[in-house]
Amino acid sequence: MKVVFFYNEHGSPKCEEYYHLFDESSVELKKVLDGGSDDETVAACEGADAVITCIQPFPKNVIERLDSSVKAIVRVAMGYDIIDLEAATERGIYVCNVPDYAMEEVAVYQAALILGTLRKVCWYDWKVRSGEYDHLGYLSGYPARRISAISIGLLGFGRIAKNLAKYMLAFGATVYGFDPFLSDEVLQEHGVIPAKTKDEIFEKCDIISPNIPLMESSYHIIDADAISKMKDGVIIVNTGRGPLVDQEALIAGLRSGKVRAAGLDVFEVEPLPMDSPLLEMRNVILTPHIAYQTNESFDELQHRAVEYAIEGAKGLVPRGAVNPNARA
Incomplete structure (x- = not known):
């Protein structure tokens, strides 16, 4: 199993304290610096079972070209507006967020x-x-x-x-x-x-x-x-x-x-x-869109995102899925 994690260097969650959960579940983790083109995003997700993103968007034209191996896209955030929910559902891909962490x-x-x-x-x-x-x-x-x-x-x-x-x-x-x-x-x-x-x-x-x-x-x-x-x-x-x-x-x-x-x-x-x-x-x-942030909430957000990605990679319905019937 493989999870691709799009991250950036500007303060967005990197979930590093919970990488051990990937190892414990025999999941390979591939880290990709976000900001790439749509073609680069599709290529980076080759062979992935699940994807984690914070700010890298997943519009319809990207989702339609993802490998059939991709079962879930997890947003490390409260919203999921950067992911085309309809396109993902049509592909049978779970879209997950962490709506209640803060x-x-x-x-x-x-x-x-x-x-x-x-x-x-x-x-x-x-x-x-x-x-x-x-x-x-x-x-x-x-x-x-x-x-x-x-x-x-x-x-x-x-x-x-x-x-x-x-x-x-x-x-x-x-x-x-x-x-x-x-x-x-x-x-x-x-x-x-x-x-x-x-x-x-x-x-x-x-x-x-x-x-x-x-x-x-x-x-x-x-x-x-x-x-x-x-x-x-x-x-x-x-x-x-x-x-x-x-x-x-x-x-x-x-x-x-x-x-x-x-x-x-x-x-x-x-x-x-x-x-x-x-x-x-x-x-x-x-203030700079920071209402959600405390040490405790940031920790909870990252922990849940990793857990949801692992669940999705395993073919389970992730607890954070907003379209739980996507693969029905």
């Missing part, structure tokens, strides 16, 4: 962005560093709010949102949730007020956070129309996928004051271009 981390990070924007932590840090703090009681910028006086709206109520709701309720906030796939009772069991529509979230909540996968139906779920329905002075936080928020509409909202502040760990184009107007906005917290 549920606590992302929720805590969202909470940090909420608190940071609500209480202007980065704003005041910048003011002190720039020498503007010159007297006691110094106040600047947009109004801060008491957390027990505000409402937080969650679009989607999966594992991350459930954790975030728990944290925000502990701080005394009111939490609303909208998830068309869940009953009101599920939200109420977590102390969350069910919203009947996403517009109700937009209209009622002081802080809004999308916690849903990026799909055609969720692309730009927060756009100019959505922002127009929001409260004046709304705060928008996004740690999911950049295109959930129409970035141009957000920038317009920030410029007009309709949007008071934003906390963004993800962007429509990543890395964020250096000419983005967001970089000049001191009421926006910007």
Whole structure:
């Protein structure tokens, strides 16, 4: 059995601490530096039983040309958008991700962005560093709010949102949730007020956070129309996928004051271009798509990815398969 691992030198997981699992399962490991052409990707996968990738894409034209030996493609990440799921399923190839390795981390990070924007932590840090703090009681910028006086709206109520709701309720906030796939009772069991529509979230909540996968139906779920329905002075936080928020509409909202502040760990184009107007906005917290990362989550991610690749190489249905019936 053989596993081909596409890796890079820029901080993505290399899973080195778990290479021993390949040896213990009599699996040959071939490491390939990513960034190659489609032809090079296909050639590198020759004879592989499973493939691991972090950022090397597997589009339809690559998947259609892979050896028939390939049984699984494992993404060392929460998403699997760089792999053409439909093409892989047609070839009988399992597509795997690790969707639940950083549920606590992302929720805590969202909470940090909420608190940071609500209480202007980065704003005041910048003011002190720039020498503007010159007297006691110094106040600047947009109004801060008491957390027990505000409402937080969650679009989607999966594992991350459930954790975030728990944290925000502990701080005394009111939490609303909208998830068309869940009953009101599920939200109420977590102390969350069910919203009947996403517009109700937009209209009622002081802080809004999308916690849903990026799909055609969720692309730009927060756009100019959505922002127009929001409260004046709304705060928008996004740690999911950049295109959930129409970035141009957000920038317009920030410029007009309709949007008071934003906390963004993800962007429509990543890395964020250096000419983005967001970089000049001191009421926006910007971080480099890092909400998932702690020592513990990184370790869990790598361990599971290796295990799923070994399961796929053996012809088993990997526990992380998003298309478990691919080889049925």
